[in-house]
Amino acid sequence: MAHASSPAETEWWKSAVLYQIYPRSFQDSNGDGIGDLAGIAARLDHLVDLGVDAIWISPIFPSPMADFGYDVADYTGIDPRFGTLADFDALLAAAHARGLKLLLDFVPNHSSDQHPWFAESRASRDNPKRDWYIWRDAAPDGGPPNNWISDFGGPAWEWDAATGQYYSHAFLKEQPDLNWRNPDLRAAMMDVLRFWFDRGVDGFRIDVLWHMVKHADFIDNPVNPDYRPEMGEMHAVLQTHSTDQPEVHAIAAEMRAIADGYGARLLIGEIYLPVPRLMDYYGTADAPEVQLPFNFQLIDAPWDARSLARLIAEYEAALPPGGWPNWVLGNHDRPRSATKRGAAQARVAAMLLLTLRGTPTIYYGDEIGMTDTDIPPDKVQDPRELREPGLGLGRDPVRTPMPWDAGDGAGFTTGVPWLPISPDWRTRNVAAEDDDPASMLALHRALLALRRAYPALAMGDYVSVAAEGDILAYERRLGGERLLIVLNLGAMPQTFIAPEGGFRPILSTLPGALPDTVMLLHPDEGLICTL
Template identity: 60%
Template sequence: MSADAWWKNGIVYQIYPRSFQDSDGDGIGDLQGIQRRLDYLVELGVDAVWISPIYPSPMADFGYDISDYCNVDPRFGTLEDFDSLAAECKARGLKLVLDFVPNHTSDRHPWFVQSRASRNNTKRDWYLWQDPAPGGGPPNNWLSNFGGPAWTFDEASGQYYCHSFLKEQPDLNWRSPEVRKAMYDVLRFWLRRGVDGFRVDVLYHLIKDVEFRDNPQNPSFQAGQDPSHQLLPLYTTDRPEMQDIIVEMRRVVDEFSDEASARVLIGELYLPLERLMAYYGRTSDGLLQGVQLPFNFQLITAPWHAAEIDRIVRNYEAALPHGAAPNWVLGNHDKPRIASRVGQERARLAAMLLLTLRGTPTLYYGDEIGLTDVPIPPDEVQDPFEKNEPGKGLGRDPQRTPMQWSGAHAAGFTDGTPWLRLGGDWSMRNVEAQQGDPASMLQLYKKLIALRRNEHALHEGSHEQLEAGADVLAYARSAGTRRLVVLLNFATSETPVAAELLPADTVVLASTHADRTGAVKGELVLQPLEGVIVAQ
């Protein structure tokens, strides 16, 4: 196997640490809890574990407001707990990926405390400070992604500081060489502790316009949308200078790659397709020098129709630079769960889609048992996004609820009271209940993951889109003489498959319907909302 096979051909599993497994009864998941569940992940068949932030934090944004980049928050454990987790992952052949949050710190980080101490402080230019506008008020019209202006006035120094998110999350100044050096040293700190890579939070936000110009109005903005979308982020995201930064960041990570294992950078990038492709980086000596996996979020927002997803796949494959590794994502901690977006039956189709497309799939914890968003009453809301914009449905608590392990107290997540309420179906929709049910979502995921691992055509083969009618998404995956065909019926009625699409002597290797296996005799008719993988 090549050194980069684990992230090119493997499966990444995202853990939101507050919600995966609590080990000490305080109702909040932790590192020891994750370690306790590693054997489950091995049995599931994933290759890498990505853990959302575990750093010390005042928790204004649940860990994305960091006060110390080189330690572990006591809620999650200690550095020794992290080292133990890293060692246990390595012992099981699991790769470990951490969240890296470079755009902003907590306002309680020592860097910002020094920066706001005075205009003459040596760390003043580590953050973005500006004088008020000539008539008073913020220096420009930039908006926070969490509501309101992106500027907060500091009475003591008479200037505003910039924050793309909460006022408790001041943005770092990535034009400062000292900031870059400090943040690259953070990467090295964790790489030396055995980390295999990083998912880089809001990577495209790092550089802002040097002239601090106003963002233009968004002509397509409509009432009721996320208020931050009323402006086009022309001067606050995806600036040209970002390309230099991703090259530098990649060089740091590559310092720790060797012949046995290449380290990886995964970029969080909510960008149009042509701009997303730019983050693979420039080519040097025939190799791309940017982020190896710029997250491809198109399936999260796609209308769930065969024709639309066919268009997305074709356009994405066509846009990839030479040598670029594709990737696909169905959900994450910021977006509604797939089973809530499309329903449980279609979520089974989505599982087959994710695990058979060309490229690295990322699973969000709990999707493998069909977890859905959990309505959170107003008096139990935790997410600051919802608190800042109440009643607009922008909160992310519903997709961050605890993992449902069993029918025991609190679904086996904690001996105490969970930090967020469980789904109403927890006593039946849990890992323990689905382990013994061959028709369960969990067993479907296990079967698909095992098939993907065993079939070269699925984990490293070529990809070819096929024409199969308006309601069926079809494509072939091939490696050598082995050719598999994936057929996904998006219709709620039976749909026959044209004989010319199928290999001779067709055998169904997997179906989203547990009762279909083996050789196909006569015409292949897909059941409503059924997906199949067939081969000769």
């Protein structure tokens, strides 16, 4: 199966590698235990040495931090914990000076309940901003207007005694949902995009894009017949009417039109939907939407070769004309790759991520093999865990500070870190891996260097190659350049017969000599070869 690439694909983000920074945990510059913008600026050279092309920074706007920045109180400011607008401008200039693009996290589904807009909205029923949020009368029994459930558990409605109505919140009650059906709210939020584009940002990752519009009639969601309590209460119903409504596409298209008006700008959509519905968020030729609807399939995919081969083929086949693929292994909400697959297979997974066709995103710390950190109950910060404890849904374990060296505070802070540092930080840190040719960091640098050296890895076609057992194999082709990727997803040695014409291994996920005849892969080994 082959999927051709257009010869005119010159947008920077198609050949780029993105890197997600969770700012609270990347680098603290002032000793308060919380990462900040000056800290990110101080570590840009690490990202240049790594070989990435763009950074995406999770929310840095003023916030009460009920959900650690995803409850925005001012869309055009910087939270003092992270710095100032001047610090942001300095970071942006420093990134651009190094050839790095910078993307921000846009949170359009909801604001903080401390946002001035919401203060006005809840002041009275006849306030001009009342309709900027979603207000509904109680059900006949006095309860919530419908059966919608918050993604953090409990009803997705909060009673406001002062005005005698409920307001909608898809997440915490401190995160009231914005009403995108109101034209004034819509215009105000589009102006937020313009504010940051005018400042020079290169794009946005759009938080929970598929949540932004609710059914106009607020119909009950269907009961989930497969619900089990360990899934989390949000899964007790199917979000048929509270998410993925048809009207969201016109909004995404308007965002894209604004971005395109600024030139080479990128929009990424956070969208957890089945692949056929995900494809709708690319938009159409006449009304394009986000360039990259995030493809999260690898995070939860069965880690066996045949399943992955089918997943990749089906995703490639589903892409609309002109649609560019993208891949991720983890993020600030999901378990880390090295935790899910173990240290050995995490190396193979990294080679998969960085050799598939499409734009990959690396989550901070994955380049050194960070794993989830157990958080003692008295150190838990995440409201997701605090609301439904014991289900393993908390996100703190994947948000712990980046270990830079073996010194006190792991080089992250001179103070007390906001979350515990991973217990192996004295041996698993950037400085320790920096000069180790067998380290995870060295592997990432080598993979990213190959993407620059071989255009086929960044922009070439994807062609599956027949393989059996635990072997996943495919080619990347561009012009006369052909590269073969062979991944052993198992714990036993595997023999792979390369295509006729010979091959030359150029990188293994394991240190040591490369094969030069029959391709014998060690357990948990991946190889990149030229053909």
